[in-house]
Amino acid sequence: MALPRRGRIWSWTVQRFRPKSPPYIGPEEFEPYAVAYVELPDAVIVETRLANVAFDALKIGMEVETTLVPFAVDAAGASLVTYAFQPAGDAE
């Protein structure tokens, strides 16, 4: 099933401390990241990390779109990426 690439922030928070490992595998040096549930119209609400957005700009209803972001490095030194959402590039 193909899901819409765009949706709106249903709710959000900011992860301000490093989660414990396991299960988290992000870098030891921690940078806070935003987490949201994004409502994809007529489909589902998905939990996701947010990228490329200032924390003080976060708002319920903000339009966002899918992207990929690096979140960890594997044992061989390769970058691992995950899905995320970022502010939509242009208003529809």
Next chain:
Amino acid sequence: MSGVYIVGAGIHPFGRTDNRTGLQQGAYAARRALADAELAWSDIQFGYGGSAVSGGADTIVNELGLTGLQFINVSNGCATGGSALFGVFSGVASGQFDIGIAIGFDKHPRGAFNALPSEYSLPDWYGEIGLMLTTQFFAIKLQRYMERHGIGRTTLGRVAEKAYANGALADHAWRRQPVDLDTILNSQMVSDPLTKFMFCSPAEGGVALILASERKARELGRDRIRIKAACVRSRPPGSFEVFAPSLDIEGGGSPTMLASAAAFEAAGIGPEDIDVAQLQDTESGAEIMHMAENGFCKDGEQEEWLAEGWTRIDGRLPVNTDGGCLACGEPIGASGLRQVYENVMQLRGEAGARQVGNAPRTAYTHVYGAPGVSGVTILER
């Protein structure tokens, strides 16, 4: 079904006790409950008990005595204590047993809980990218609730301020110092909109409750505190729970609403009849949302309730009179039973400096946890 009474209650102080294991804290609580009931361990016919991280509760017989009693371990997340109580309640109510014990204890390491995806039938990536945190869930649920129902940050602060003020009056609480509103609001942000002082912390503690049939309770001369309802419910469709990678757009009810409705029906009374309540307060916002989910007020009315102090010990419906999870900390296996212990003390009039006035006759408890389970009890004097 015949009546079921609480004839003994014991607690091991919550917080940090370096020289005792979680199990030993549970055994300590059991000895206190036995002394309270003026019973011996050999009088107990059966038990249910559990911990999340401190081992099988049935090994408590090594501490208390090898009497050969039937003992069943409960592993039900944050509802472990509530489920143990339900087990004992059912065994006595059915007429199969006359006297049983519910025991809950735990001893968690410092820092946030680190649940693993495999424990909740979730894929590993969910934890690897940093989405598997109870703190995130509570913050996100609260953020939406505040926007939809006009709840302000000051109200969150007032819940925590009340918790620490009550904890200062409770012998078994961990946090015994009042904290002022400004300090709470301006402390370190943990997960927006929640600051450090608005969250409870994993901790240690143990609680035991001894339940008896009406006949036995009368014989013991301890037929004062009756359990009118003990209900545990899991989640309905469309609810929003801890550790949910996705949600239905069409929202639904919650396990708390189901457990609350079932308990009120079993007890034959309504929220307006309750004199004192202990509600799951993993963080400040949880207490606020659970006030409405349990039927004590409408969504949004909490602004006025907190501003007017109606949930303080001297208010119209005192909530979390021992400081709740915020002041007592969260030993998962013990928290649900701590709430019931506190209500027993309040109904007996033995709560000391934190005693609710006007001799309360009805008391309500509500515990909630992952992956969407709630337990509710109603006691009557």
